[in-house]
């Protein structure tokens with residue numbers, strides 16, 4: 627398998643919904659009918675839920691996307707982003723923000739001290755060579771977290787987004803996992 631295919635396999639997720647919802651129309655409480663998913667262009671702010679799954683009441687057929695949003699918030703608002711995920715994010719920010727600043731400072735210092743001319747700023751192009759693989763590397767490792775679960779049979783389904791974090795729930799043990807990439 628090529629490196630890119632391996633990467634895509636790792637970061638892609640399976641959508642699904644396996645949690646009971648109450649229908650606001652007929653009050654029926656059940657796991658809703660799942661009919662694929664639709665991409666959403668919703669603005670992801672704070673703790674706003676974004677539901678991609680097409681969910682309807684198994685009894686009366688009412689759309690349950692809104693009910694699902696409320697449920698997602700309830701399930702995930704207290705779920706912390708794993709320490710390993712946070713560590714990777716901080717390292718990522720260092721690489722894409724910290725390193726370029728350091729490089730820029732170094733080049734500037736050299737211009738001021740007359741070690742080299744302004745042309746040295748061309749070296750800033752190096753940043754693209756650092757950040758592109760860094761994005762791949764960190765996303766890959768962040769999503770690797772989903773491929774292990776305490777229950778020994780990890781099957782994480784994507785339930786949607788809370789703000790900008792991905793909400794996953796293990797089908798085998800119901801554990802909830804929140805990831806940021």
Ligand SMILES: [Zn+2]
Nearest residue numbers: 649652683686
């Ligand atoms: Zn209903």
Ligand SMILES: [Zn+2]
Nearest residue numbers: 775777796799
């Ligand atoms: Zn599990």
